[in-house]
Amino acid sequence: MSLIADAFTLVFVAAGIAFFAAGTLGLVRLPQTLSRIHALTKADNVGLALIVLGLLPQAANVLEGAKMVAVWLLAQLASGAVAQVMAEAVMAETKATKDAAPPEEGHP
């Protein structure tokens, strides 16, 4: 039983790390700030979700598991809102500088 649980954990944690790696890669490689925000949210949401899911069988008791899910939900909420805040900051800065350059194009 414990072997199955461990295998489950490993698979999901590995998948989570893969998403984090993808997010990091996106953060580094994507050309515009707005799309980089998008990449960041991927890492935050999916990567963290997979890791939490994978760790659930390792939780010592139900309370601990519930807390893990709570951490994930909170991170979800916060990162979603943070993405909005930062995107708004980018828009505001671009607007304020009134640079001749048009706003960033919407595709990578």
Add this chain to the structure above:
Amino acid sequence: MADLLFAAATLLLLLAAAGLAALWRAGNDVDRMLAVQLLGAAGIAVLLLLTPATGDPALLDTALLLALLAALAACAYRAAFGPARQKAGTPPAVPRP
């Protein structure tokens, strides 16, 4: 099992550090904030991984706190550097190759 969890945590930390380093050299300040946000997300994941690895349930509380306060920095950044304070001549988020 604990060793594997530690290995995963190490990997996450390295990933976040790599992202941080890459954005630091080339990015503008919003990008740097994003890198710090990535570090925060990785930090949450690391703390979650360390909880079963070390067997200390109190680490979950630190993860909870990190998740809560990650948003504070972004909000403070926005409040401190609104467009009203923007210095003319600061380049906008330039598309990078």
Add this chain to the structure above:
Amino acid sequence: MSALLVLAITAPLLGLVPLLLLGPRTGERAALGMLAVNVAITAGIAERVAQGGRALGYVVGGFAPPLGVGLRADGFSAAMMLMAALVLLFTGLFAMTGPGDMTRKVKARGSAGMPATFFILLLSLACALNLAFLAQDLFTLYVALELLTFAAVPLVCLEGKAGQLSAALTYLLFALFGSVLYLLGVVLIYGLYGTLDIAHLAGLMAQGTGGATAGAALALMSAGLMAKAALFPLHLWLPPAHSGAPPAASAVLSAVVIKAPLFLLVRLWSDLAPLPLTQVAGPVFALCGAAAIVFCGVVALAQERLKLLIAYSTAAQIGYLCLMFPLAASDDGPWSALAWTGGTLHLVSHALSKAAMFLAAGLIAETMGHDRLSGLGGVGRVAPVSVAAFGLGGLSLMGLPPSGGFVAKVMLLTSALQQGAWWIATVVLVGGLLAGGYVLRVVVIALQHPDSDAASGRGLPDARECRWRALIALALAFGAMLVGFMPLAPLPFLDIGRPVTWEGLLP
């Protein structure tokens, strides 16, 4: 278990409640009342120590050290506490809103009493100083230093002028740097011995188990305290901070605030460190002290502003205490005891005279509208009491009889000569000459005929000094004189309760 020790720390804090909740006038009266109560408490402690001939102790929360923290008053701390309480009360009286202060004319000249914030800081200083003199635990002492810093730094910038703000910021940085160094030392000590109680540590250190690490810890803590006490070469923050502050604030800063870290230096090296270590460190302190006396004394001579002159004089006078270290640690019976008494008396008399001088300088500057020495010719005519207070206080700095400074310096000089430390004796004498130079320069200018300043085309202003405030400064100067009537012998009171031990004090 003496409850007075707890009251000495908590009573000043109680005065904060009316200051923060009630109107400024009510709060001010309550604060002055509490400062008076503080004098009564410290006098009570001194009286009990003298009567009983042994230290007083209190174990907070009933947990004996090293698990809990204890308070302990020996002769040395009782003397320092009483001195600090008196200076704080007199400064509080000087700063209060007096009769006639509310009239528009006085307000325009800016001589009205200090704001409520000043009294909050003054009461906190009383608590911090009492804690620094009573605490026996290195971490509690750190808390005392923090209280002291956070009460002292805002005093510098109470009026919010640009120069004051930058002086306060420099002071804050030096003080926090000192805190970090001190704390690092405390961490090392805990790592070495697993306790922070001075009495226990003194026993452990005397066995010589610490080696170089113990020395490094003590050096770190001393460097931190030196930064907080503005001991040469870490004195750079003191002149702008002390000269820029309002007069009542300068007086407490120069007179008592820097005395707490100096006191702790003495505690550290005479009660905590084993004698061989002190004998190594003593000459280093003495060198710093000698450099402070000579260098800052010369700089004081060159000052053009009265308050800066007094501030540099403070930086110089701190040096005398440091001359005491090698003399007191020489294990030479009566002569080292004499040096020890001389150093302590110097702390006390300098506090009283420097407070008097800063208050007097504040009144002079207020009467004239400036404190440039070149324009102070004949100020003795409009501010006679202030000039008298300044002169009497200066007498003590010069070390002329009959004054506390005279007694202290003669004791240091005798001890130095008897122990063959000629260079220390020379520094004491040179320091006295320099002090004579800068004090007499001011007095001579003040007593000039005003017409001799005719070149500048300015006469004396119509204003007169605030008489009752000048009398307070004069009273402090007389206090410094009174110390001068001590017999020239080691004072047994200062030796009560040393070496530090909890024997007979724990419940």
Add this chain to the structure above:
Amino acid sequence: MSLVFDAVLCLVLLAGALGVVTTGAARPAVIAFIGYGLLLGLAWVRLAAVDVALTEIAIGSGISGVVLLRCVRALPAEPLTPAPNRMLKPLAAVVSITIAAALAAVVLALPEPAPSRAADVAAALPATDLGNPVTGVLLVFRALDTLLEKVVLLLSLVGVWALSRDPACRGRPAPLSPEPAPAPSAFLARVLAPIGVLVGLYLLWAGADHPGGAFQSGAVLAAMGLLLVMGDQIRTPAAESRGLRLLLLAGPFGFLAVGFAGWATAGVFLGYPPGAEKAVIIAVEVAITVSIAVTLGLIVLGPPAGEERP
């Protein structure tokens, strides 16, 4: 494997510290500092000091970040005076490295196992009914230090208020942002703040038996208050308000009152009434949490702007 993790963490920490000091401009340095505080939190976790880790995350990364970002806003974009001396930076680096090396040598020379009071604390802890030894040391064995540290905190607020133009310290502090809050910030404040308050209260409740306690909880509550201010959900409070001042005094002076009450009930200052230790300790914790939260928040908000004109 945990050793590898620790080694990587140390390297990242070093790189982060270098990032803070070598970044030329103020704004990136502050952003780097926020990230550095986060890494420090992880380091404290690995040092088995979860209480400190919580504090570091809340203060070092959270609240100091807000303060420093505010300071950067107040700074001119170009420094007014050029860097004083080209040699100064290398010199500072050499001095710092020397000091760090000396400290490392001294710390490595400390005896192993380290002498400690932990056994004494463990022996005396059951009498207090507390499960968290850190809370035991802070509120029972070294209650005097904790009480006076609360006064230090109050004094630092007095110091900030002393910078006010109004000598009587009246009025409200200036808002954190010169413009109305954008919609995302307002949304974040509305949604996150209630959850954050719950987390803060949870940390306070957990503090008696697990890592957490008054300071961590107060810091979280203060952060949530600042979030509400930044999201324009509440106004900055007026400094002369009697209620606000009562909240400021509740912690230190409630603690002091308990200390005096100990004289009557336990026969010693700062003793706790026998049999009711835990209840009284928790009451003290609640009072100081409230004061810490209000004081920290007000310190960040800055000096009051003077009396408002009607």
